[in-house]
Amino acid sequence: MKRYIMILAACTVLSSLAWAQDGAALYGTKCAGCHGAAGQGKIGPSLQTTSLNQQQIAALLTNGAAGKKAPHTKGIASLTPDQVTTISTYVVSLKK
């Protein structure tokens, strides 16, 4: 039982470390192609100057938004809810 708790604790620590790194990595593979490596904008608009806050970005990634162009007409299906939180937090950190 004790060992089980130790393993569980180790996993929790490891997964929170992974979480911290994931934002940049996920952004790099899922978003940078359109929004630029630093969020400066490319095919898609700059995210450094977006007026959206973290919750609004998370909502856009989860549900999409009416009137938005592809790929944001609907949510990005390949993202889990955790990844949406991680990426949207990272995107806010890119703001100037």
Ligand code: HEC
């Ligand atoms: C295929 C290109 C493409 C990809 C991939 C993409 N976007 Fe976008 N994004 C766009 C375009 C184009 C718009 C503008 C849509 C509009 O306003 O109609 C946009 C708009 C946005 C906006 C709204 C900006 C604002 O100020 O209104 C946010 C936030 C955003 N994208 C975040 C992301 C994130 C985070 C990812 C990665 C998970 C991502 N996008 C992936 C092309 C892309």
